[in-house]
Amino acid sequence: MDLLEIYDLKNDGELYKTFHARKESFAHANGISIIQISNNDVLMAYCRGSNSVSIYLMENTLEIQTKVFPNLYRINSIDFIHNDEKLLLVGEEDNGKGDGSSELITVIIIWDLFSGKENAIRTYHDTEKIIPARPQETYHKFASASGVIVCVNEDNGNIFSIVDHPSLENILNPPPISSAELIQLNFQEAREQTDQMYHPIFTQDGKSFDAKEEPRHLLVVYSTEPWVRYKQYPRISAYLNKDKDLQVIIGLTTIQVWRRGNDNSSKRTLVYIWTIPDKTPFEIHNFSIGNGEFFIDLSYQDTGEHFQIHWPHKCHILKDACSALEYLYYRRNEPTSIKRKRMFNTIVNQTSDILRNIIETNPDFWRLTDARYEIMQSLIRGRCVSLIKRILSEGYHGTNFKMGKNLHFPRLYEWPLVPKKSDLQLAIEYSGDNRKDTIIVGYLLNYYSDNAMNNSGWMITISQALPDLYDNNMDYYVKELFHKPCFGAKEVNVDMSFIDPKDLLDAHYRSICALGIRPALLRKSDMNPTKLKRNLSTIQKISNIKGMLSFQEIAKEAEETIQDKKFGFYDIIKRSSSSLLTNLLVVPLPDFTVYPPGVMKDHSKVPLLFRLLKSLIWPRQYAITDDSHCSPFLRAIRRDDSDEIFSNPAIAAIIDYKWTTARKHFLRRAFIYVVFAILFASLTGLADDGLHLDPDMNKTVYLVLQGLFFYLGYYLIAIEIAQMKREGFSRYLNLYNFLDMTSCLMPMCLVITSYVCVLLESPETLPKRPYSVALAFTTLFMWGQLLLLLRFFRSPATYIYIIVNILKKIWPFLAFMLIVVLGIGHAMYLLLRNPPQINLDPSGTSFIIQNASDPNSPNAFSGLVITQSYDTFDINDNYFSNFWKSLESVFFWINGRWDQLDQWNFIPIDILTLLASILLVTIMQNMLIAFMTGAFDDAQSSGEDAVLRYRADLIAEYETLEKPFGPTRKDPRYIYYVGNADDLSRWLSKAEEYRLTHRSLLNDDIDFTSDWSMDYHQQDDDDSDDFLFDDATSLHEFIVSKSNGKMKEDTKKSSKKLGRSDKELQTVQAVEAKFQPTIDNLQEKINGMEYKIEKILELLVNQEK
Known part of the structure; x- marks a missing residue:
């Protein structure tokens, strides 16, 4: 692929x-x-000087089409004309002579871009009247702008x-091209000849x-509008x-052209159909x-709007058929x-055949x-599932050799x-709650994401529609989408001069590193040889670090040569081709990260001081x-409740790109809180090592710090x-x-x-105990906040997430343990709240006094015994x-503290x-350890995603804040990134494994060929003209004979799809044969009722006349 780049000079x-231009x-x-x-x-035409034009x-x-003009030697000019619906080309043909010599003659080619006729491309050879040839020139002197x-004129200069x-x-x-003049029909006079x-x-x-x-x-x-219930509609x-054998019929809502097969066969083919919009009469x-x-x-x-059709x-046969x-x-x-439904289905099938044929x-x-x-x-609103599936397939049925390209392109305009x-x-909006109703969305997502490996332009509509998928409960499609390889392996070639060497150094230490690349034309001031040489020297050093980028080192060798040219405008920097591309x-x-225009306010006009x-x-x-x-x-x-999409390299790159700016904002807020906490510690005396400020020492400093403390507190609370x-x-x-x-x-x-307490009373009357308790818990909360502020950094944030995730996972088990503790503790309280009442005394310990120098001597103080006494109603002697x-x-029994249990000798x-x-201890404590181990493993594996x-x-939060000093980093159309090769390879392997092991919703193979009509996929040559018959009996015989054969055929096809054996198929056929008489009986009754109703309607109409 060759790259064609367009730069915006404004x-x-x-x-x-x-x-992307295809080389061939x-x-x-x-x-x-x-x-x-x-x-x-809207469109761009590109020619490289050959005999082909790409649109x-x-x-x-995205490339729509490349048209080759085999008779042209080269193309000299391309212009869009006639509201950009035609292309005017001026080229040269090689007019070979009989003697073997050749001569180039100028021709003008008109290409009707949106016409499907055979004469859509027309050539005009007699161009000397319009563009006189100039000797010894390969092109002609003319100018064009804005389609003009x-x-x-060389003769008069006009x-x-x-x-x-x-x-x-x-x-x-x-x-x-008409063989004769058209005959205007007097249809009003023909209708007035007879009332009937x-x-x-x-x-x-x-x-x-x-x-x-x-x-x-x-x-x-005879009749082509089965939805009109009045049989004798005009x-x-x-x-x-x-x-x-070619008939046009104009009904109340449609204009249709039908053709009969050769030899007056019963086969009828719809060749054109036009329908009114929104049931508007014409x-x-x-x-x-x-x-x-x-x-x-x-x-x-x-509306009175006129509309003309010259068929x-x-x-436009294609557009009218889709409508x-x-x-x-x-x-x-x-x-x-039944008769009208079959008529209706035939029209639907025939209309679809028009599109298939095109x-x-x-x-x-x-x-x-x-x-x-x-x-x-139109196809989406018409729920044409099978037709859309075929259009979005890699190659349409039987047309691979003709197509080789895509038939549909995403557009926002x-x-x-x-x-x-x-x-x-639109597909999301028109989808329902059933699986079949959303399959078009899956087809489109799969089609766009698969083609995105060639060009990211295929994803232009997915970028805007992702939030809509969440709003319509289609998260499963999002999960499937983000396992596509384009989200981790879409490579791009960028000139190394656009990349900051510091970003490349950071990429060596990070799994995903977004690069602040804004490809643009270099200004003259940016072409300073010294500056470029210094950057290239840095790049050359970086290139020696292997494995820094996604799949290979930057370049094997960087070579630079500076040549000063006499032009004086710029210097040409010559580098090896390998160092130019990364x-x-x-x-x-x-x-994806760009805001709608006009959303962010421009504060540049407001004075900076204000x-x-x-x-x-x-x-x-x-x-x-x-x-x-x-x-x-x-x-x-905001709509995604899970962390799964954040394991995606592309989403990680977006967050890394955005976090660079947002981190500065939140670090400033964290710094404000740190200063606030230091001032609080200094003013309240949280430490006795000199941090406490005494108001009597320096009142000015004390008041300044006190004011700063209240200001910072106000600012944080205001946030x-x-x-x-x-x-x-x-x-x-x-x-x-x-x-x-x-x-x-x-x-x-x-x-x-x-x-307030100090002002109202003396400092000595300040309640010390409540103040100390409040101070202790306030300090605890502040330390907790300081600890959580570390979540702005990657590694501490992972640890914090692991702790929080463990608490989330085990809190139900902790609650269960507390219930057990509550039950045992309550039982102990009821048993020992009043021991004398149950004649229970604690067994104390007695002591005797001995001579320390002679332990074997008898009691030094005979008759003196020290006995331990208990107050069973005192909480210190009896916890229970x-x-x-x-x-x-x-509760503390869990930690092995079994206090005050040995003194009770009670079974x-x-x-x-x-x-x-x-x-x-034995069961729940070990279960808790096991739960915590599992929760830790889960949290560790998803810790990076949680960060x-x-x-x-x-x-x-940061993106929605106002930016009084302007955004420090613009939102680019594309975000470029590099990643660790091993990490990206692991993600690609997991994504491929996911696609293989999970049933793909985007690659659903369910055949919805029936769409919303009966026998939609049927392409029968004989039953497409059942609307010819007006007699109920003949139509009934026609339908029954056809439907019975079709039913048997469909039964065999469906059985083969389900993989049924011959024995199972025979069982199904036996069941059908058993109920067939009942079905035929009901069908005859329905047909009889239909015939009677039609007769009644005819009588009512005749009475009105």
Whole structure:
């Protein structure tokens, strides 16, 4: 692939678009490269000087089609004309002579980009009248801009427009090829001849007759709108040839053209269909026919808008067929009888066949039409699942050798560059709750993500639609999507001069490292040889570090040579090709972090001093409160409840890129809190090593620090108030946010309370015990907050997450243990709260006094015995006399503290302690250790993802804050990153294993060929004309004979798909044969009721007349 880069000179020469040009399309280049962008900035035409032109979509840089002109030697000019729907090419043909010599002659080619006709490409050879040739020149002197192509008349010097030249009138707007003039039909007069002729049929001579007078088998079609319940609804038909095998029929809601097979066979084929939009009635003003064509001029009765159809010359068969499928879907439930339903299904099948035929015979026409019209949206609204599946497949059935390209392209704008809902967003909107109703979304996601390995432009609509997947409970598609290889192996080539060497050094120590690359044209000041040489020297040193980038070292050798040129504009830096390109990766989500235009306010016009004072007085407020104003990245991470997507390298790269700026903001806030905590310790005397400030020592310093303490406390509380105002009190159900608030409020309240007590009373009357308790717990909370502030760094954040995750995992078991402790403690309390009442005395210990010099001597003080005494109602002698102390004592049995149990010689107490030892120590304590081990392993494996999750939440908070001094880092269209080779290889292996072991929702092989109609996939040659019959009996026989054969055939097909054996198949057939008489009986009754209802309706209509 060759890269074609377009830079935006208005935006500091920043890289605007990168197009991928296939090398095989530009072989044997004989001229200069040509780039032409359409006037509406939708399309781009590119030619490398050869005989081929490639058409690209500007919004996603995808190639739509490459057209080769084999008769051209080279192309000299390309211009979009006629509202960018045609391409004018000026080229040269090799006009070989008989003597073996050759001569290049100038030709003009008009290419109707969105036409599927055979004459879509027309060549004009007599160009000397328009562009006089200049001797010894390979091109001609003319100029073009904004679709206006001018040339100078060498005879008189006048400047004229080539497009307006009379000689090009017929080639620019070729007249329809008609064998004779059209005959205008007087259909009103034919209808007025008799009141009962609701269906006149015209022949080629302009005469008409009543359709009821014609034998049914001679008609091509009789009734083509089964959703109209009135049988005698008005309609007009006309034969479009003398053989009467081509018929157009105009009903109440459609215009259809049908063709009958050869030899008056029963096969009928729909060749064109047009439907009214939104059930709007229309009025015919002119209806003319000719040999193989018709013209109709009609207007919508509601709006009065005129619409003309000249089939087959001036109509869009593909677009009208797609719109017809959408219209038919909305009328699918209106046909009530079996007969009408079969008629309806036939029309649906035939309309689908029109599209299948275009795909098979003219896929280039389909591609360009998809880029111009909203045909995919019509198919999505029409729930054409099987047709969409085939379009999005790698190769359509039987057309691999013709296509070799994609048929559908993602777009965010409709022609001409008007924002719209993308096809993916529309599919999400029209999806239901059932699995089948969302399968189109899966097909589109799979189609785009698979092609993204070639070009990230395929993901342009996924970037915007990811939040919608969460809103519509399609998280399973997101999980499947982020296991696609494009999210960890999409490589891109970038010039090394755009990369900061410091970022490359950081990449060596990190798993994923986002690079601040903004590809742009180098300014003259940036081409300083000394500066470039220094950077290249650094790059050369870095290149020696192996394994730094994703898959290989940067370059094996860096070579630089500076040559001063006489031009004086710039210096040419010559480096080896290997040092120019680096093996980088790119996040395949264009504009994923970009905000909608006009969301962020521009504070540059506000004076700097005012902005600074405002920031000091009141912290930053939230500038984005509406979710629709956020970037797709923020909207997605707010909706994702799991941490699985953060194991994705692409998402990790986005967070790493964003965290660089957000970290500075939160580190500033952490620094403010650290200063706040130091001031609190100094003012309250938390330490006795000189940190405590005495007010009597230096009142000025004391007052300054005291004021700074209250200011910082106010500032931190104001931040929490702003966050609570935005998110509500539910924010503080989180441990981190709860400590953020309490660690600020408690010190402020404690200091204020102590000052108030001192002012109202003397310092000696300050309640020391409550103050000391409050001070101790305040200090504990502040240390906890200081500990949690370490989560802004990667390693401590992992440890904090592991601890928090262990607590989350084991708290149910801890609650269970506490219940057991509560039960045993309560039992001990009831047993020992009043020992004398149960005649229970503790057994104390007696002591005698001996001579220390002679231990064997008898008692030195005979008759003197020291005996231990107990007060069984004192909590110090009997823990179990108090309920809460009893619970505490039992809880500490877990740690081996069995105090005050030896003094009770009581069997029930021994039983309780033995039971507690078995339950609490032997069983539950070991279970707790096992649970903690498992929780630790889980937390350790997902610790990195959890850190990214937390950083993503902080980024989401920071991104929505106002930026009074402007953003320090712009949101690029693409984010580039490098990663550790081993880590990326492991992720790719896990992703591949996931795709193999899990049932892929995106690659679902369920065959939805039936879509929403009966027998949708059926392509039967004989039963497509059942609407010809009006007699209920003959139609019944036709349906029964056909349906029975079809039922047996479908049974065999479905049995083969399910893998049934012959024995199982025979069982199924036996069951069907058993119930077949009942089914036939019900069918006959239904048909009889239908026939009676139709007769009743006919009688009512006749009575009204």
